[in-house]
């Protein structure tokens with residue numbers, strides 16, 4: 001069986017052999033294929049693509065942002081916590097602490113078990129139901145600190 005690195009090299013060579021390898025459409029298709037192989041397109045692979053295709057790193061980075069389905073790090077669920085004023089008034093900071101304590105995200109927000117990407121946004125625009133948190137776009141309202149393990153477990157169980 002081919003290793004992941006060989007597969008990625010093969011994908012890159014294939015796209016290099018195309019007529020217009022630098023066209024955005026081709027770059028996106030290649031990034032998608034790499035992601036299928038690796039579960040994400042890590043920064044070092046983005047750098048490699050930039051070198052091998054003679055495209056600026058910022059262009060690859062821009063494409064990654066343009067297509068939300070493309071991910072820089074492998075994770076299965078995305079959590080967005082709220083640091084807005086209204087949530088903060090209802091102990092939103094305790095939620096943020098509880099999630100971080102449970103998941104121990106690294107600097108990039110990836111949880112220690114690699115399952116979650118944790119980020120914080122200033123107001124999720126649902127202040128009436130504060131404190132709130134989003135998981136995979138699903139809004140959880142009136143969340144209490146003690147709800148956190150149950151919520152996380154639900155998504156863990158989904159795989």
Ligand code: FES
Nearest residue numbers: 082084087124127
């Ligand atoms: S402050 Fe949290 S949703 Fe607005």
